[in-house]
Amino acid sequence: MEFLSGIVRRMELVTLERIQAARELLKGVTRVTPMEHARDLRRLHGGPVHLKCENLQRTGSFKIRGAYTRIHGLTEAERERGVVAASAGNHAQGVALASSLLGAKSTVFMPLRAPLPKLAATRGYGADVHLHGALLEETLRAAIDFGERTGAVFIHPFDHPDVIAGQGTVGLEILEQVPGVKTILVATGGGGLVGGVASAVKALRPDVRVVGVQAEEAAAYPPSLAAGAPVRLSTTSTMADGIAVGEPGPVSFAHVESLVDDVVTVSEQFLSRAVLLCLERRKLVVEPAGAATVAALLQHPGIFEPPVVAVLSGGNVDPLLLLQIIQHGMTAGGRYLHLRLRVPDRPGSLVGVLSCVSELGANVLDVEHSRISGSLDLGEADVVLALETRGPEHCKEVEVALSNAGYTVV
Known part of the structure; x- marks a missing residue:
């Protein structure tokens, strides 16, 4: 464990220049998503609260940023071999669209019970979709095996510097849209988004606190940070499937350990209440993982210095699940x-x-x-x-x- 921790600490972090280059690359590909002022949350934290609406990004989440940056960085020969990815939804759609835009063939492995809207959207963006495995880990293994057999390049959902650089462009936009921001909340699964945001923000505004938010039932970062190296969870069980990652990768962990100020957790009750609040008060459709930051604002009032920016990382939610979440949220509230x-x-x-x-x-x-x-x-x-x-x-x-x-x- 000490040996692995030493490797993580020596790992080179993504630079501001690399994130700025990713932003130039993404011009015309991704949207500068809007920033909404959440007045109903202001009273809980004694100052302005803003929502960065990545749920309104192309493909419905921030994932297109990292996927496009990563695939663009491949050599022409690598792109000709095609790319492969594994995802329950958001990363799948990001890889599918990015590949189509860059002229690369994409193959995406999704779990057998992947929601039909996400499955249809991924195919609609041009990917060849294979359904495999009841658990995402089984799906991931199938995708890696496919890459080894065919030569297709595996596009990791979070654990690669290019992916982190692409996700870091969210941080640059936040600093421009809310120059006085003091705290940024970021939904955290594998850590690619929060690591990228922290890389950008700390380079320009080291005084800003960057806080990761995880679901209580899928929180791999608190024990990993305590151990000084990635720790694997035995189980994950949360409605926030977009951040249900059982173990951080070494690259993303290095960024979170070095740059992120804190990681907090939220309960299932507050996740459902957050989805309902976004829908009812903000008129925004946000998936449970995307609403984790709002859940943190509801569950931990007064602990985040305002002005606060909460990143709504995605809005791809199955309508049937949304109905259940609304009922759960109304009961919890x-x-x-x-x-x-x-x-x-x-x-x-x-x-x-x-x-x-x-x-x-x-x-x-x-x-x-x-x-x-x-x-x-x-x-x-x-x-x-x-x-x-x-x-x-x-x-x-x-x-x-x-x-x-x-x-x-x-």
């Missing part, structure tokens, strides 16, 4: 209330409960009424309510009102 009441078993009791709920302005989504539960006393009935409310305070108001009306809230 106190917008749904599930109650079990013990009521007298006589005509009119259920009407009384529903009338009380109606007067309080809660919307009934579902009702279950039972007279035969083994836990009931004679003359009692169970009523289970699923309600839509205006938030946590309204939930408490409903519970108190029902109790005051004589119903037992179990």
Whole structure:
């Protein structure tokens, strides 16, 4: 471990000049994505909060920046052999579009259960797609094997200096769009984006704090940084599949260890609340991984010095998953209330409960009424309510009102 740590520390980091060259290369290829002012988050942090909308980038995420920079850097002979990549979605689309623009054949391996919209988009950008493996690691192995058999160049999703340089162009844009920024939050999986942003920002504004954000159930960087070298997680389980990376690469780890000020984690509850907030208040479709920075703003109020810029790294989310996330986020945010009441078993009791709920302005989504539960006393009935409310305070108001009306809230 000490030997590996020494190699990581001696590794040459991506320079500002290399990132600036990538920016010139990307002109006309990528968009300078907008910066939105999030006024509703300002009160949590005592100053301005801005959202860097990479979810509005070409292919729906920042990945096109690094993919194009990497593939452009290949020799003509390498490009003629084609490129291969493995991804659950965003990197796949970035490699597919970049390859098409540069005239290289691309082959992309995706997991068997890759969302259909991401699969269709990757094929739409011109890639030859193979579905392989239930886990991304199996997909990755298949892509590497394909490259070894055919000579296609493997395009790593994060662990290459060209990829990091391309992603670093996000940092240059942030400094120009919000010159007074004090803290930059970046969703972090393998570390290519946060490493690139930190490389650009620290070269020009070393006083700015760059903070990586990981999902609690897929946070490889805290133990890796503590050990001084990449550490492999035994499992990852998060809705934020775009940052569910089980082990940092040596190149990206070197950048994060040297340049990133801190890495914080966020829960599944706050990830879903962040997706919902972006959709409801900002009118932005953001995938869970892309909304991890907003989750950090919600879960850790007051710890980030403003002005804050939170990078929304991607917006490619399957509509079916988005529906589930919205429901999860509404529950986590106190917008749904599930109650079990013990009521007298006589005509009119259920009407009384529903009338009380109606007067309080809660919307009934579902009702279950039972007279035969083994836990009931004679003359009692169970009523289970699923309600839509205006938030946590309204939930408490409903519970108190029902109790005051004589119903037992179990």
